[in-house]
Amino acid sequence: MEPLTEQEIRAAFVNCTKGEAKRLSVPRDLADRPWEDLDYLGWRDPQAPDRAYLVSPLDGGLKALALRCPGPGAQQTRRSMCSMCLTTHTGGVSLMVAPKAGKAGQQGNSVGAYMCSDLACSLYMRGKKDAGVGGRLHESLTLEEKVQRTVSNIAAFMAKVTA
Numbered sequence: 001m002e003p004l005t006e007q008e009i010r011a012a013f014v015n016c017t018k019g020e021a022k023r024l025s026v027p028r029d030l031a032d033r034p035w036e037d038l039d040y041l042g043w044r045d046p047q048a049p050d051r052a053y054l055v056s057p058l059d060g061g062l063k064a065l066a067l068r069c070p071g072p073g074a075q076q077t078r079r080s081m082c083s084m085c086l087t088t089h090t091g092g093v094s095l096m097v098a099p100k101a102g103k104a105g106q107q108g109n110s111v112g113a114y115m116c117s118d119l120a121c122s123l124y125m126r127g128k129k130d131a132g133v134g135g136r137l138h139e140s141l142t143l144e145e146k147v148q149r150t151v152s153n154i155a156a157f158m159a160k161v162t163a
Contacts, residue, residue, distance in 0.1 A: 001035050001036075001038040001039060001040065001041065001057060002035065002057070003030065003031070003033070003035045004030065004041060004055065004062070005030070006026045006030065008062060009026050009041070009055055009062075009064060010022060010024075010026065011062075012055055012061075012062035012063055012064035013064040013065070013066060014063055014064065014065065014101045014158075014161070014162055015065055015066055015098055015099050015100065015101045015105055015161055015162075016066045016099070020066065021064075021066075024045065024051070024053065024066065025045045025046060025047050025048070027043050034123070034128065037122055037123060037126050037128055038122045038123075039056075039121070039122045039147055039150055039151050039154070040054060040055060040056035040057075040121075040122065040151075040154055041054070041055040041056075042054045042055070042115075042118075042119025042120070042121075043119060044069075044117075044118065044119070050068060050069060050070065051066065051067065051068065051069070052067040052068075052069050052096060052119060053065065053066055053067065054067060054096075054119060054154070056151075056154050056155070056158060058155055058158060063158050063162070065098045065158060065161055066098065066099070067096040067097060067098050068096070068097045068098075068099075068110075069094045069095065069096045069097070069117070070094050070095070078090070078091075079134075080092075080093035080114060081093065081114070082114060082115050082116045082121060082124075083113050083114045083115065083153065084113070084115050084116070084121050084150050084153045084154055084157070085116065085121035085122075085124055085125050085146070085150045085153075086137070086149075087116060087121065087124040087125070087131045087135055087136055088131065088134060088135055088136075088137070089116065089117070089131055089132065089135060090132065091117075092116060092117050092118070092131065093114050093115065093116060093117060094114070094115065094117040095112050095113070095114055096112060096113055096114075096115045097110050097111070097112040098110060098111050098112070098157075098161045099161075100160075100161055100162075100163070101161055101162045102162075111157070111160040111161050113157050121150055122147075122150070124136065125143065125146050125147060125150060126143065
């Protein structure tokens with residue numbers, strides 16, 4: 001993924017108002033992110049632990065989503081699997097819910113998916129972050145195929161939000 005600026009990130013949001021996008025917390029360490037290992041940018045809001053954000057290059061541009069998720073105190077003790085990268089975690093997967101874009105979102109409609117709580121799917125797939133014992137199941141797919149599957153899963157989730 002190419003490095004992003006704060007302005008690019010704020011302009012890419014599709015499921016919140018421009019005012020909300022202007023006020024949300026963008027990571028201050030954008031220059032230090034491992035961009036070459038990221039397939040999308042995801043982060044939790046340090047000021048609002050029940051909020052997360054996801055930015056992905058799609059269709060020649062950027063799309064970003066505002067997400068709702070359980071706060072850090074709502075960790076589960078059972079093992080769950082991320083529906084984006086298929087990494088399993090004990091307490092490290094959360095239901096992320098995105099309001100739909102446009103009129104459907106204004107009416108309260110939303111779309112949800114179980115994702116890595118820290119939104120670090122790209123780093124788990126590449127072995128840059130450890131999900132613990134049994135976190136990554138053995139697969140015969142190459143890294144490129146796993147990346148493509150995750151990118152496709154993110155694109156499908158975003159398509160549901162913008163449909």
